Amino acid sequence: MFLRWFLYFVLILFALYFIFPLYVMIVTSLKTMEEIRQGTLLTWPSGLNFDSWAVAWGGRGYGAGDTFLKPYFWNSIKMVVPAVFFSTFIGAMTGYVLTKWRFKGDQWVFLFLLFGCFIPFQAILLPMARTLGVLGISNSVIGLVLVHTVYGIPFTTLFFRNYYISVPTELVKAARIDGAGFFKIFFKILLPISAPIIVVTVIWQFTQIWNDFLFGSTFSFGEAAPIQVALNNMVLSSTSVKEYNVDMASAIIAGVPTLIVYVLAGKYFIRGLTSGAVKG
Amino acid sequence: MFKWLEKNLPKIVMAPAVGLIGWFVYGFVLWTLYISFTNSKILPKYELWGVGQYVKLWGSRKWLIAVDNLLIFTALFLIFCVVIGIILAIFLDQKIRAEGVLRTIYLYPMALSFIVTGTAWKWILNPTLGIQKMFIDWGFQNFTFDWLVNREMAIYTIVIAGVWQSAGFVMALFLAGLRSVEDEIVKAAKIDGANLFTVYWKILLPMMRPVFFTSFVILVHISIKSYDLIVALTQGGPGISTTMPALYMTQTAFHKSQVGLSAASAMMMFMAVAAVIIPYLYSELRRENAR
Numbered sequence: 118m119f120l121r122w123f124l125y126f127v128l129i130l131f132a133l134y135f136i137f138p139l140y141v142m143i144v145t146s147l148k149t150m151e152e153i154r155q156g157t158l159l160t161w162p163s164g165l166n167f168d169s170w171a172v173a174w175g176g177r178g179y180g181a182g183d184t185f186l187k188p189y190f191w192n193s194i195k196m197v198v199p200a201v202f203f204s205t206f207i208g209a210m211t212g213y214v215l216t217k218w219r220f221k222g223d224q225w226v227f228l229f230l231l232f233g234c235f236i237p238f239q240a241i242l243l244p245m246a247r248t249l250g251v252l253g254i255s256n257s258v259i260g261l262v263l264v265h266t267v268y269g270i271p272f273t274t275l276f277f278r279n280y281y282i283s284v285p286t287e288l289v290k291a292a293r294i295d296g297a298g299f300f301k302i303f304f305k306i307l308l309p310i311s312a313p314i315i316v317v318t319v320i321w322q323f324t325q326i327w328n329d330f331l332f333g334s335t336f337s338f339g340e341a342a343p344i345q346v347a348l349n350n351m352v353l354s355s356t357s358v359k360e361y362n363v364d365m366a367s368a369i370i371a372g373v374p375t376l377i378v379y380v381l382a383g384k385y386f387i388r389g390l391t392s393g394a395v396k397g
Numbered sequence: 398m399f400k401w402l403e404k405n406l407p408k409i410v411m412a413p414a415v416g417l418i419g420w421f422v423y424g425f426v427l428w429t430l431y432i433s434f435t436n437s438k439i440l441p442k443y444e445l446w447g448v449g450q451y452v453k454l455w456g457s458r459k460w461l462i463a464v465d466n467l468l469i470f471t472a473l474f475l476i477f478c479v480v481i482g483i484i485l486a487i488f489l490d491q492k493i494r495a496e497g498v499l500r501t502i503y504l505y506p507m508a509l510s511f512i513v514t515g516t517a518w519k520w521i522l523n524p525t526l527g528i529q530k531m532f533i534d535w536g537f538q539n540f541t542f543d544w545l546v547n548r549e550m551a552i553y554t555i556v557i558a559g560v561w562q563s564a565g566f567v568m569a570l571f572l573a574g575l576r577s578v579e580d581e582i583v584k585a586a587k588i589d590g591a592n593l594f595t596v597y598w599k600i601l602l603p604m605m606r607p608v609f610f611t612s613f614v615i616l617v618h619i620s621i622k623s624y625d626l627i628v629a630l631t632q633g634g635p636g637i638s639t640t641m642p643a644l645y646m647t648q649t650a651f652h653k654s655q656v657g658l659s660a661a662s663a664m665m666m667f668m669a670v671a672a673v674i675i676p677y678l679y680s681e682l683r684r685e686n687a688r
Contacts, residue, residue: 124488131485132502135561138517139505145520157531158521211414218407226415228678233422235674237622239646240667241425243432243660247441267421270414299406328510330625335647345512349629352516361520372513379508383501390507390566391573 146170146366153361169362173370184354186370188340189347193327195258196343200265201322208273208318209311213303215274216281217289227278233271242335249336256341264336265326273318276389280314281307313385320382321389324375344371426667433660441656450661460662463640466552470559470641471620477560478616482567487597489568490575503565511562515629518558519545548638551631555639558626563619567612574608575601614677621669642666
């Protein structure tokens, strides 16, 4: 019995540790600066005061130097949607070929693609910057879509390949004898049973791309920046007084989309996380 | 023509992915390698210059600090993530009520970007209004917690935030590992009189070797690449005391305009990751083929 209490005690203690920053973010965003100076991190706000949220999202309404997240939030949406779509589609196709249309040396091709999951992106930043410049799409959302699509392919391929490998090949063989072709088999047999892995892949890619900072900060600045870059700029820009409540509201706005996805579809998120890691 | 097309359709469909990865991953790494052997400053130069950039790199105080920090960070990050992850996984494995809720709480930081969490931690750790003030207001007059602005200690604030973000991930890996062990093994051991502690210590944890290995690889890989968290939390400061290789690389390239030198640092990072990843991929692939 004592052991049970001890178990729960430790588990709840850790839960508090994990929840603590989120709690602090939320209550701080609801306080005025006066309340922040007088109370502590944990003090409950005096009321539901969403002023700092409004400032974080839409600015204060004066011209120069007024940075707020709204335009950058849309930049991120415009970047994420096509990048997720293209990388998922390409991954599904390559996963399909690698498992159902096997050819000599396909293992090596898979390994070739898989290594891309792990490369430190610093090793490609300089050539990428140059390439985007030559293509005329540096500092644009289109450039970021290209970058995220390409570097998402290794992951999406891994997901689909590991999923399709457990689909009985007999199904495909039978369809082939019946005269079904490459695309017909994909759309009629594999795609209808792919819903779970599509969800896993889309969530994974969405989270990765939404949260990216390295590519965003290297290949875009000013108006084309995605939200994480804008958040960082907002927090770092040292105006006379530091407004922590606005900082926290901004951080929550930048984090809320992935957090919602996580809460709604945590199961799939975890599956992506562990299968992206465990399997090779 | 049509026949040929039909026969090679799978390969044609594969071609874009292979081409893109071939060019944007392998081609670019070789390109970076080439730049690292040139004397490029703001603009790339393409005459070879030898290993001068590498000599310069390993003679640079900032780079040595970055490598030092990386070693400290990696060691602590690994130990804490694995220990906390295992404790949480084992405890959660005891038919706990509300396991789902707890698991969700332990893992949610993984869904957030390092910029978001770094912003939060920066606010929590700042001495004037954060944790330090909280304890002083509670009556601990002499309480100081100024690690964030302390040259010697700032690197440990990055460890705190990093562990907080990634420990849940290790928990998820170990929980999945523990759940995949058949009940029979545990039951048999209990019949033989083993207590719970012995069951875990002597039987289950040794069975988790692949999970240890995976966690090790993933965590080392995360720590070598860590960049966002440092930018959000310290910008490498105070001074240059929390510089890490990834930050060194981008600063050298885009602020100092020393493209050749930064390419050399990028290649060092690449080699470090490759040294960890290639054996891992090799062993995973062998395991798969053995099945």
